[in-house]
Amino acid sequence: MGKSHIHKPKRNFILWLMALLMLASGVEIVPQAQAEYGDVVINNQSDKAGMRPPIFPHWFHRIRFRCKVCHADLGFKFQAGGNQINMLKIIDGEFCGACHNGEIAWSVENCDVCHSGKPGTPTQVHGSTVQKLIGKPAPAAGQK
Amino acid sequence: MKLMKRLMAGTVAGVLVATLFASAAHAAEPAAAPAPAAGVNTFNRLMKPKSDRNPAQANDGIHDPTCEGTGLLQLPKEAFKDMPEASSGNYVDWVQALNKQLIKPRYDRKNPNEEPVVLDLDIVREVKGTMPDVVYPHDRHTMWLDCSNCHPDIFIPEKGKNQISMAMILMGQKCGVCHGKVAFPVAECRKCHSKKKDGSGGGKPAAQAEPAKSEPAKKPTK
Incomplete structure (x- = not known):
């Protein structure tokens, strides 16, 4: 009986203090994704295979290649997840493998550099207008 | 007496924890905006x-910060350091x-010296x-792209054959296949809507080609 009388104000005080601190320091309780505009997450198969989904940084490649190289010469369609890429095609020199072959760019043994997405991140073009308008696809659902 | 002592101890501990929390929070975000003045009525609430x-990949929300490869990636801020700023997209x-040749992206996968075939033709x-x-x-489009990227799948290369609306663009069709995904988004209205209706021409942003030409003129850059 007596104990609860002592603890209650203390507990309240600490809770109140923490709430105030969170407000003051501007800590966001739910962090919002704000990756680079145009980053493409491809999660057609990765989650199912127990691998982190790959993230393609458009901006990084745009500094080094014109759009035409991948989208005309290599045949990448303008659609996230719409290219049916898999590791076999890549090691046979298709899609990413046209450059990521140890000659033009580093080779496929660096799995983690591409497969660096948070598990469960759905296929998307990050920061796209469509994503902003109709919301993000459901986690791990994988957009087609 | 006992109650007082316990309360005092609690307060001291609380303040200690508070200082720790506060310093940790400040150390974590040195470049953050000044603390909001008054809760709900902050300035630029949605901006x-x-x-x-x-942001760095490790805290961009989609990369896994526990993945080794994430730490190897080039930081966007570092790459964009000397580039001209824009108000949206990648900024x-x-x-x-x-x-300005601040970047020299290849036009060919292997040959770093291949020049793009630029078509100087404006369509109004x-x-x-x-x-x-x-x-x-x-x-500006042929500097980056090949004709086959847009023609004939996205745009039929014939006057009056293409119906385009802002709704289609917003939903990722027509211009929206790139603009709103990788190329500058529709927030930058005046980049496209650039020709005054009264016929006085002009209106085109600086450092861009003159108003529409009737004849296509093919020429390589430089």
Whole structure:
């Protein structure tokens, strides 16, 4: 009986203090994704295979290649997840493998550099207008 | 007496924890905007502060910070350091960066010296309402792209054959296949809606080609 009388104000005080601190320091309780505009997450198969989904940084490649190289010469369609890429095609020199072959760019043994997405991140073009308008696809659902 | 002592101890502990929390929070975000003044009525409530732009991959929300590869990636801020600024997208003016040769993206996968085939042809599209007409510049697009990227799948290369609306663009069709995904988004209205309706021409942003030409003129850059 007596104990609860002592603890209650203390507990309240600490809770109140923490709430105030969170407000003051501007800590966001739910962090919002704000990756680079145009980053493409491809999660057609990765989650199912127990691998982190790959993230393609458009901006990084745009500094080094014109759009035409991948989208005309290599045949990448303008659609996230719409290219049916898999590791076999890549090691046979298709899609990413046209450059990521140890000659033009580093080779496929660096799995983690591409497969660096948070598990469960759905296929998307990050920061796209469509994503902003109709919301993000459901986690791990994988957009087609 | 006992109660007082316990309360005092609690307060001291609380303040200690508070200072720790506060210093940790401040150390974690040195470039953050000044603390909001009054809760709900903050200035620019929905605007992302400049310090939040181009975050490192480890805290961008989609990369796994526990993945080794994440730490190997080039930081966007580092890459964009000397590039001309834009107000949306990657906050980089890619066309200017290319024109000023701040970046030298290859036009061919293997040959770093291959030059693009640039088509200098502007297409004017008259639009409904009071918005200025749209001038579509082929030159800035052919610097990056091949004709086959757009023709004939996205745009039929014939006058009057293509119906385009802002709704389609917003939903990722027509211009929206790139604009709103990788190329500058529709927030930058005047980049496309650049020709005054009264016929006085002009209106085209600086450092861009002159108004529409009737004859296509093919020429390589430089």
